[in-house]
Amino acid sequence: MIAETIFALASAPGRAGIAVVRVSGPGAGAALAALGCSKPEPRRATRARFRDSAGALIDDGLLLWFPAPQSFTGEDVAELHIHGGRAVIAHLSETLASLKGVRPAEPGEFTRRAFEHGKFDLTQAEALADLIDAETRAQQRQALRQMGGALKELYDDWRHRLVQALAHLEAVIDFPDEDLPPHVAARLWDEVADLRRDITAHLDDKHRGERTRDGVHVAIIGPPNAGKSSLLNALVRRDAAIVSEIPGTTRDVIEVHLDLGGYAVTIADTAGLRDAGDAIENEGIRRAHKRASDADLKIALFDGARFPLRDASTEALRDARTLAVVNKADLIKSPKIFDAHDALHFISVRTGFGVAELLAALEARVRDESDAGAGAPLTRERHRVALGECRDALDRAKAAALSELAAEDLRLAARALGRLTGRVDVDEILDVVFRDFCIGK
Template identity: 55%
Template sequence: METIYALSSASGRAGVAVLRVSGPRARAALEALTGEGVPRPRMAALRRFSDPETGAALDRGLALFFPAPASFTGEDVVELHLHGGRAVVTGVLSALARLPDLRAAAPGEFTRRAFENGKLDLTEVEGLADLIDAETEAQRVQALRQMEGALGQLYEGWRARLVRLLAHAEAEIDFPDEEVPGDLIAKLGPEIARLQAGIAAHLDDGGRGERLRDGIEVAIVGPPNVGKSSLLNRLARREAAIVSDEAGTTRDVLEVRLDIGGVPVTLADTAGLREAAGAVEREGVRRALERAERADLRLVVAAPDAGDFALARPGDIRLLNKIDLGAEVPAGVIGVSAATGAGLDLLEAALAEKVGLAYGVSEHPLITRARHREGLRECAAALVRAGEGSEADLVAEDLRLAARALGRITGRVDVEELLDVIFRDFCIGK
């Protein structure tokens, strides 16, 4: 196994830069840079770092040593906490590059080694990536829960049950002359049904986890001159859109990114919906209709002097803008004034409630990626077939396919587990 190294903190000038080295030569690399032995495991020690070839001083910082297997990658790992100047980082990386049997790490290679050495399963790897990319509180909570194994533990629990079911089916096929209970296949039916129902309920989540991870879309729709762009600016708290009394000012879809109730939201201001006067405005209206159709939530805006709520559909938030002009606000409608900010707190509360209820963090682990959903659907379909089957070899094959589909999600597929369960449960061969 090669020893790899890389800058683990962000590139560019900073107060502190962290370099990581992982592999069998990590200890030797640290000793070469410092001329001293490694510090006590997991204890930071102040060290002077020098170029092993020239003896030139490179920096003075902290060194940490994590002996295998108690490290992120499961290998010997060294961390160097250096001053974050570009010249310091470049100098230390250059010195590492000249040491024997060391090479620069490929993108994601430290995490891949953690997976290959059993420190993380694939769902935890994905949770780590999501945690690094998290922009909102809800995203952070979901990613941290996944990185700590909540999703992987759920799927591994299901897979363990599947392995047991499959082992029992295999026992009836492979050891017909041994002392195993009769009619095993029929007895597996209720457990297969319970497992399939649990996975089906997990799948029936409305894409909540994926929406929280990727963000949701909210479209502002309505006729021209009702103040859609002004509302966008108010919600964004900046002048993101050009505002004019001239009808049809917005010709394209304008987006801003917001954090609403911890959920990442893309708020889209669309062109006013009317019979367009020219080709450019017609294209803007077409895009507005398309965006409104695929949005997760819509703010339908009218004004006392323009438009109505004919475009509204169930689940939309209906807004009457320009209430500073003295108009009466109908029941079920939120009155706002983009000019004065009146009613904006009510609008933001309604948005936070709808977004939070539909897409906020759940107390249960949620599906966060399309590949999870695909594997779970494949597993559930195989379980349905297994539950309807009566031939031991066909039932076993469907259970094997179901277990394999779950195993692909976490990255753990171990055929040896079948033999362990068979011999443990039935003491075959004594």
């Protein structure tokens, strides 16, 4: 089957100085001819006039030509730089769509073709999507690292080790009487144990990669009237939530997004915790509890007007991932109290006292929650599931009563790793057997 040629606007839709339209597939060269252009020198920007089938001028722009396989998709690719006006883009799109064998691309189809032509693996394709979605520096950094092959190399290496172990096990099964190197069986199980340890360490990353990608979730909880909504507004520097002196003002969860030192953070303001009579407020309080238990970090906000009294229901939700904060420090007469309670942050949203320090403390915690250092953290549930399956299969293999059953489980483990990178190939197992042992010569 001859692949169809696809095209799409690669830049964002809407008015812009320049718009980029990409055409990929075996008919890309013919499409250029139909637009009245000759194929320019590869990878060099060339001035071009694009015309429709009636010869009317579409635009005067630039053209780049990337012959297969040295292109993003691995196919012939033409990149057309035109002026980013709606009429120009529509005119070019209509003209391309009218050509035989050329059609608009499906979402993700360029990347899909690049994957199918072996330009990158699945984790790199995912990273490309993450890079396009990245809103903070940390997300950008992580996406670039993964796109550079950090996860691919790790998973390929594991799969290679596993395939090696499997090959050795198959050799033990198939050729028991041949001259196999001694201790092959013992060594292959050591290798499986090492691999299991590496996978466990990687899985045990406290979800840092996923947190960087999805953002760290912070919930502000506390008694009514403590100033939770005021704090939220101060953090985002706008009136996102209603503030009033009436206890029970906030009833639903209010979420705002923040870039905190390069990390994506979602902060939720919640209903004040108390025994309310009103059904709506009770529902709000139920949601506040839910949000507190789902959150990665909590800010427990106490009302300084009642200090040193601290609300018991809020106190009960404090744990190691909680920043305990007393608001309305302006109402506390003797600031010496602050020193006596060094586990508490004292702030006043009204005067701004301590807010910058609280923000810095929050930023440090957020960094702790997300930063994977120089390592390559997994970034998706998909990775977690496949690695979990791989580890389970390794455990079953270890416990299997027969070598044949163990081999089947190792094969399943290898397949789980193959699914991660998108490469599932069993033939290579045989290659390793013959390369390593030269059996039968």
